[in-house]
Amino acid sequence: MAKFIFAEKFFLEDMVAGPGFLEINDGRFGSFSEQEPGGSAEVIDYRDLWIAPGLVDTHIHGFKSHDVMDNDFEGLNNISKALLSCGVTSFLPTTLTSSTESLNQVVEMIGAIYTRVQGAKIKGIFLEGPFFTEKHKGAQNVTYFEDPSIDKLKKWQELSHHMIKKIAIAPERKDTAEFVEYCVKEGITVALAHSDATYEETKRIVEKGASIFTHTYNGMSPLHHREPGMVGAAMNLKDVFAEIICDGHHVHPAAANILMNVRGRKETVMVTDCMMAGGMPEGDYQLGEFPVVVENGTARLKTGSLAGSILQLKDAVKNVVKWGIATPEEAIYMASTAPAKSVQMDDECGKIAPGYAADFIVLSPELELKATYLDGDCHYRV
Structure with missing residues (x-):
């Protein structure tokens, strides 16, 4: 039997509507109407509140003291359940070099159990590395850096039951063109990261099919007026998506605004790059094989370099609105629909549209999370 969500505002696929009623039938979205349903239909009353698509985090390493690289189902399940408190309903567990x-x-474990997690849905795996270069290594371990290998990727796909949805590489490594062409043919989205590539090197690989810039500005050759670098490529090349970490530490709000203005908010993807200390007190943690100190809102290696973040995606949404660089509609799009589109998952998540799984969040007009729904049922409530 159908039920209906009543709320002040709905962030639908192509518009903001409301007040009105959103139909949910067998765990999937039905139609939206401003007219109250007749008969004895169940109506869940969220008057004065907003309904938005569940957020989609396509770049996240851990949360609540668990890391994807721990290779532990219980830890991954705890990440999945805890992400509901961040407004996230779909995510890509992200590996490290x-x-x-x-x-x-790790990929074999995820491929075997991903359907058993009890919270945010695992939609695939993001391999962040190991095909990087040293100059902008960030918190990646250079010991394992190497040139892209199609044979290794084939093995990871086999072990994970074809769950690899996204892989990041440095454009200047050997044989990247052939590697990217293979990925595109296999439906794996190629991202560019941890690289000192020139603008021309980056452009060449984008022309082969690479389509995402990983945590733009961070871990890449900067914009210079005589050598635009990867940052310039992220801003200027056509038909690509640019990730950005909007915690106020990785990127200055003005720089985030510049990227959004030149790239367009439809092609800007907000991610967290969150590590295991997300949702935890300040102190000492690990990111892969490296010790990390979390204090003053940042996670850093002992060298002082940023080591992922402790950002929650719901807070990225709030931040860009608070900074005055996005409307609520734009912010929600950059944290739901744009991420799903960037990895070719927008046919199954990231939208409120008829036939999609009824994964959505309830927000106050101040963008505070009130509830998270999966398949039409409430799984988290403040």
Whole structure:
């Protein structure tokens, strides 16, 4: 039997509407109407509140003291459940540069159990590395850096039951053109990261099919007026998406605004790059094989370099609105529909549209999260 959500405002696929009623039938979205449903239909009353699509985090390493690289189902399940408190209903567990053996084990574990997690849905795996270069290594372990290998990717796909949805590489490594062409053919989205590539090197790989810039500004050759670098490519090339970490530490709000203005908010993807200390007190943690200190809102290596973030995606949405660089509609789009589009998942998540799984969040007009729904049922409530 259908039920209906009544609320002041709905962030639908192509418009903002409301007040009105959103139909949910068998765990999927039905139609939206401003007219009250007749008969004895169940109506869930969220008057004065807003309904938005569940957020989609396509770049996240951990949360609540668990890390994807721990290779532990219970830890991954705890990440999945805890992400509901961040407004996230779909995510890509993200690996770090590590040994081939370690990556084999992690992708095999995720591929075997991803349907059993009890919170935010695992929609695939993001391999962040190991095909990077050293100058902008960030918190990636250079010991394991190497040139892209189609054979290794084939093995990871086999072990994970074809769950690899996204992989990040440095454009200047050997054989990247052939590697990108293979990924595109296999439906794997190629991102560019941790690289000192020139603008021309980056452009060449984008022309082969790479389509995402990973945490733009961070871990890449900067914009210079005589060598635009990867940052310039992220701003200027056509038909690509630019990730950005909007915690106020990775990127200055003005720089985030510049990227959004030149790239367009439809092609800007807000991610967290969150590590295990997300949702936890300040103190000492690990990111892969590196010790990390969390204080003053940042996670840093002992060298002082940023090491992922402790950002929650719901807070990224609030931040860009508070900074005056996005409307609520734009902010929600950059944290839901745009991420899903960037990895070719917008046919199954990131939107409130008829036939989609009824994964949505309830927000106050101040963008405070009030509830998170999966398949039409409330799984988290403040």
